Amino acid sequence: MASPARIRSTIATLxxxxxxxxxxxxxxxxLADVNRLRIVRRLAHGERTVGELIDEVGLSQPLVSWHLGRxxxxxxxxxxxxxxxxxxxxxxxxxxxxxxxxxxFMRVEGAS
Numbered sequence: 001m002a003s004p005a006r007i008r009s010t011i012a013t014l015x016x017x018x019x020x021x022x023x024x025x026x027x028x029x030x031l032a033d034v035n036r037l038r039i040v041r042r043l044a045h046g047e048r049t050v051g052e053l054i055d056e057v058g059l060s061q062p063l064v065s066w067h068l069g070r071x072x073x074x075x076x077x078x079x080x081x082x083x084x085x086x087x088x089x090x091x092x093x094x095x096x097x098x099x100x101x102x103x104x105f106m107r108v109e110g111a112s
Contacts (some may be wrong), residue, residue, distance in 0.1 A: 026107055028047040030074035035059060036067045043077060043090035050086045 071077035076094040
C-alpha cells in the first residue's frame with residue numbers, strides 16, 4: 001500500500017502545472033545530481049567529447065550519456081556530432097536563464 005506522502009506526490013504530479021514551473025523544476029532537478037554537477041563543471045572550462053567526459057568524471061559511457069540527456073532536456077548543455085564523436089558544450093546563457101527563472105518565481109527584485 002502506498003504511503004500518504006507517495007499518494008500526495010503522485011497527485012501533485014498529475015495537477016496541471018504552468019509551463020514556467022515545469023521549466024524551473026527541470027532546470028533545478030538537472031543540477032540536483034552530483035554527477036551532473038561534475039559534468040557541468042568540466043564543460044564550464046570548454047567543450048568536451050563524451051569520451052573525454054567519461055575519462056574526467058570516471059563514469060561509464062551509458063551513465064555519462066544518460067546524465068547528458070538530462071542536461072540537454074533542461075537546456076543546460078548542447079551536443080553536436082563531429083565525425084564519430086559527440087561534442088558537448090555548456091550553453092553560456094543557461095545558468096543565467098535558470099537564475100532569472102528562479103528570481104522571477106521567487107519574485108525577487110532584479111528578476112527581469
